[in-house]
Amino acid sequence: MDGSQRPVNRSLQQNLNRWMLSAVLVFSLLAGAVSGWTAFDEARELQDSLLQQVAALVANRARSISLPVDVDPEDTLVVQRLGDTDRQSLPIPPNLPDGLHTLDFAGIGWRVYVYTASPAASSQGGRFAVSQQTEARDEVAWGSGLRTLLPILLLAPVLMAMVSFAVNRSFRPVRVLASAVDKRDENRLDDLPEQRVPQELLPFTHSINRLLARLRAAITQQQRFVADAAHELRTPVAAISLQAENLANAHTLEESRERLAPVQEGLERLRILVAHLLDLARLQGESRAEPETTDFRQVVQLAIAELYPLAESKSIDLGMLRNESLSVQDITGSLGVLVRNALENAIRYTPAGGKVDVSLFAQSGQAILQVEDSGCGIPEAELVRVFEPFYRVGVSIEPGNGLGLAISQEIARRLGGRVRLINRETGGLLFEYQQPLL
Numbered sequence: 387m388d389g390s391q392r393p394v395n396r397s398l399q400q401n402l403n404r405w406m407l408s409a410v411l412v413f414s415l416l417a418g419a420v421s422g423w424t425a426f427d428e429a430r431e432l433q434d435s436l437l438q439q440v441a442a443l444v445a446n447r448a449r450s451i452s453l454p455v456d457v458d459p460e461d462t463l464v465v466q467r468l469g470d471t472d473r474q475s476l477p478i479p480p481n482l483p484d485g486l487h488t489l490d491f492a493g494i495g496w497r498v499y500v501y502t503a504s505p506a507a508s509s510q511g512g513r514f515a516v517s518q519q520t521e522a523r524d525e526v527a528w529g530s531g532l533r534t535l536l537p538i539l540l541l542a543p544v545l546m547a548m549v550s551f552a553v554n555r556s557f558r559p560v561r562v563l564a565s566a567v568d569k570r571d572e573n574r575l576d577d578l579p580e581q582r583v584p585q586e587l588l589p590f591t592h593s594i595n596r597l598l599a600r601l602r603a604a605i606t607q608q609q610r611f612v613a614d615a616a617h618e619l620r621t622p623v624a625a626i627s628l629q630a631e632n633l634a635n636a637h638t639l640e641e642s643r644e645r646l647a648p649v650q651e652g653l654e655r656l657r658i659l660v661a662h663l664l665d666l667a668r669l670q671g672e673s674r675a676e677p678e679t680t681d682f683r684q685v686v687q688l689a690i691a692e693l694y695p696l697a698e699s700k701s702i703d704l705g706m707l708r709n710e711s712l713s714v715q716d717i718t719g720s721l722g723v724l725v726r727n728a729l730e731n732a733i734r735y736t737p738a739g740g741k742v743d744v745s746l747f748a749q750s751g752q753a754i755l756q757v758e759d760s761g762c763g764i765p766e767a768e769l770v771r772v773f774e775p776f777y778r779v780g781v782s783i784e785p786g787n788g789l790g791l792a793i794s795q796e797i798a799r800r801l802g803g804r805v806r807l808i809n810r811e812t813g814g815l816l817f818e819y820q821q822p823l824l
Contacts, residue, residue, distance in 0.1 A: 403490075406553065407546050410609040414542035419535070444781060468500070468513040478515050488520065495520035559584055563591070575602045610775075622659065626652040662789040666775065669796040680716040680824055682753050683709055686746050689725040693733060700738045704729075708745040712753040713824045720797040724805075725755065727790040728817045732759035736814070748823060763809040773809065794819075 466475040468482070476491055478498060487498045498517045535657035559582055567578065577595040580588065629649045636642040690704065714721070732742045740760040747754055764772060771777050773795045776788040791805075798805045803821035808814050 410546050410549055411542060414538055414545070425523065437644075437711050440557055464517040466515055466517075468515055476515070476517055478517070480513070482515075487628050492820045497523055556584070560587065563587070575605070582779065619656075619659065622652050622656045626656065659789075662793060666789055666793050666796065669720070669793065669800065677715040677717050680715055680721060682712040682714050682721070682755070683746060685716070685722050686725055686755065689722060689729055690744065693729045694728065696730070697733050697742065700733065700736070700740075702733055702736055702738070703741045704733070704744075705742075706744045706746070708747045710747045712746065714821050715801060715824065717800055720800060724797045724819065727794045728755070728757045728819070731790055732757050732761070732815070732817065735761040737761065740814075751823055752820045753823050755817075755819040758810065758814060760814040763813065763815045764807060768810065769807050769809075773805075 414684060442780045464476060466478070468478060468480045476489075476496065477496075478489070478500075482498070482500050484500045484502050487500065489496050489498050496517045497520050498515055500513065500515050563578065563583065575598050577598060578591055580591055580595075583591050626649060629645065629652060633645040635640060636645050686706075686709070690706070694704060716722075729742070729744070736742055736759040742760075743756075743758045745754075745756040745758075772788075773791050774788075775792040777792075778788040791807075795805050797803075798819065800819075801821055803819055806816075806818045806820075808816040808818065
């Protein structure tokens, strides 16, 4: 263990359950506490109001009484005129202001309401006090508060169970979808079902289906590539095998030399085919390397120098019309392969004594490479198909394997460029490659 923290795959359902249940529990407790305290406070206010009403009633009768006498003494209301000294009276100070007070007599708390009766409202007038033990009052208030709190506390577990059930049921389509994917083998790449999939998961399902579509296309392309490669390899191998047998049957040195030349040509074509196959497989399969800045002009000049002997052997005029210094991105020398493929195709498909012009210039933030030849061009209907691996134009009589343009297009894709083929009005073909400048 290196002690570094590793990311933990957390359960979305468990997190949602945890947060929702915690929220329900916290808010239930808060709601219960607020409701209980409100009920407790309202009960005490109601009892204070009762004291006030009793005081007003007693003041109108103008005499001290104890109400009632047939219940628990703690629940008894003590009504007295301030200043009276009978045995049931409480030692309330005569100068106590009017209003509600909480007093303590012999260790017992009392809630006292003092009321001054006017002579017009009472035959005798005077000041009166109505008292009740705070313990009895609090017991009633707490009972009221608990009766408000208990239903919330009892319903909270029910609500939490309902929330947990709802969350589990909402995630059931996810589990069903995961189970359906797990049951598939490696040969099933059809789209995932989208029926009964929650709307929140539809974008993810659509993305998976688009990925599956790309995988189907890629696998189909790879299968076709393997089949075409096997076919293309079988033909030169069979030809070389026959030529080798002819070489073995030669009786003279001169005859052996004559029969050796086709073998060498076949081996060269086979070498080029294998090299192109490896280039295309590497481009399509390798992980993306870091791009590097390169001088496009230098790449073009090196490719021209490399292929100039081929052009000279066919008496083709190979030269540059425009040659600007441009900086672009390149990945592991791929740009040089693209330029060589374009020049080699132009030279091979241009008749002897023809002309191949190369132009390199900048336009609208793009580096543009143009290779124009004076060959026969490509039928318009086949301009798109020539980028497919192993596809060769039907009118072509030149040797080749149909991989050069496929490799060039793959390189252009990796470099963020674009390849176009355009038939020239004066005859021949224009190969144009565009790539953003640095």
